[in-house]
Amino acid sequence: MSNFIISLDSGTTSARAVLFETTGEVHAIEQKEFTQIYPESGWVEHDPLEILKAQTDVLHSLLENTNHPILALGITNQRETTVVWDRETGKPIYHAIVWQDKRTAETCQELKASGLSDYCKKATGLVLDPYFSGTKIAWILDHVAGARERAERGELCFGTIDTWLLWNLTDGRVHATDPSNASRTLLYNIEKMDWDEHMLDALKVPKAILPEVKESASVFGTYKDIPIAAMMGDQQSALFGQTCFTPGTAKNTYGTGCFMLMNTGSAIPATPSGLLNTVAWQIGGETTYALEGSVFVAGAAIQWLRDGLKLIESSEVSEEISQRESDDHPDSQVVVVPAFAGLGTPYWDMDARGAVLGLTRDSGADAIIRAALESLAFQSMDVLKAMQEDSGISLFTLQVDGGASANNYLMQFQSDLLGVNIERPKSVESTAAGVALMAAVTMGEKVLSELKCTREIDVVFSPEKSVDWREKKAALWNDAVNRVRTNAV
Ligand code: ADP
Helix, strand or coil: CEEEEEEEECCEEEEEEEEECCCCCCEEEEECCCCEEECCCCCCCEEHHHHHHHHHHHHHHHHCCCCCCEEEEEEECCCCCEEEECCCCCCCECCCCCCCCCCCCCHHHHHHHHHHHHHHHHCCCCCCCCCCCHHHHHHHHHCCCCCCHHHHHHEEEEECCCHHHHHHHCCCCCCCCCCCHHCHHHHHHHCCCCCCHHHHHHHHHHHCCCCCCCCCCHHHHHHHHCCEEEEEEEEHHHHCCCCCCCCCCCEEECCCCCEEEEEEEEECCCCCCCCCCEEEEEEEEEEEEEEEEEEECCCCHHHHHHHHHCCCCCCCHHHHHHHHHCCCCCHHCCCCCCEEEHHCCCEEEECCCCCCEECCCCCCCCHHHHHHHHHHHHHHHHHHHHHHHHCCCCCEEEEECHHHHHHHHHHHHHHHHHCCCEEEEEECCCCHHHHHHHHHHHHHCCHHHHHHHHCCCEECCCCCCCCHHHHHHHHHHHHHHHHHHCCCC
8 A cells, every 4th residue: 555645735826746655754845836917906816727737747747756656635725716617618717816815805895884794704704804715706707708697507616726626637527625625715604514505695606606515534536546535725734734633732834924723623612802713624524623813924024124124134043133132131121013014813903003112222233133023922922812712722732834933032932922832843844744644544544643643843842931921021012012003992
């Protein structure tokens, strides 16, 4: 029996194929970038055919360069990005509208004004925002001549990128998705685990266009006789790849922004803090849910130090500079609030702007560098606190990944601030690993309890500071945030 699995990791800027052994070991990676299309301000599109070509190119080069038989394929993907194509010819009727695209902002405002928000949150776990697929589908149907009538007649298919790839890899035989992707469309009822008629009506999306929703761990179809044995959205796949299988486990990806997901088990907690409820995955008839929150400006604050202020030559040096600033130094009072485009969870203050506070005559560039780096941890603390409050579940350990998780100062500071252990894995391929490991589960090669062993930890950061220190730091940050807020109560 082969124990090699290929993960197709279809990201926002590139298509990747990663060859894994079911031990979790990475054997080969192929990657190809594709074009970002910006037709108007706030609009972002991809060419679905270019994505397909990039994805099949990297898959073929992995297949050509390996002698191992492949047990299964898994697909993980940029979420929410919307494709509509002709069921007969397989041709897209419009470019893919990417998750970042804001063209349906006005439609979302109208839907909010119509009083849909509460129902939407309860049914789908989401807020009415152009980010999600629903209003993007309606936009395509309303702007491509004849599309709406054709959709009603069942002549068109909608899919997120997982569904688009699956359809093509199976030569148009399978039109399906998994609940982690379906739960990002605004159209899927995460309690009933089915498409939601009321949301379909409100968003004017014909049911005939929708894919079948199958469990994340199922055989969706085959490609060259290889089973396509798992599909999951990228953030959920990273949660799985980080082996966050029990309620209270969470992962934080420190990239340009931060993406945090916490496993809430079979519960869908109410979220007064404005977090999202989402399906993490569905395996063996059991659905696991997650809370999701994000920080808009994380690694971007380090880029600002580098490219805007020109205080550092590279992101990496922020570690050494921060390390050498001692904690009892007056500069440790300096706080940077990088609210460049407002504050997200849990403040939701779009008019707030950034600030540097606590400067003295002695404060130099290093103090600002350190404070900017620490702002990634403070903002993550705010989101994680909101998650714990909303779910009633205490954070167990935090798993980390993403570019800035390489920064040891940041990770130690985060652990001190939260008072929890932080585990940084050796492999940074959590997203690709998640769906590969899930495919191994589908194929009966692994059970969940075994998967923990497939993940090798690089470093565990444990809290070294007192509760008193933690509270003082949190108070310093809270005070700084309150000064920039325009909606403080
Ligand atoms: P994305 O997937 O969002 O492009 P990555 O996971 O590749 O992001 O991480 C890149 C981001 O992380 C950049 O904003 C960069 O400034 C920041 N970053 C990378 N390495 C470090 C580091 N050692 N210390 C702090 N920030 C870092």
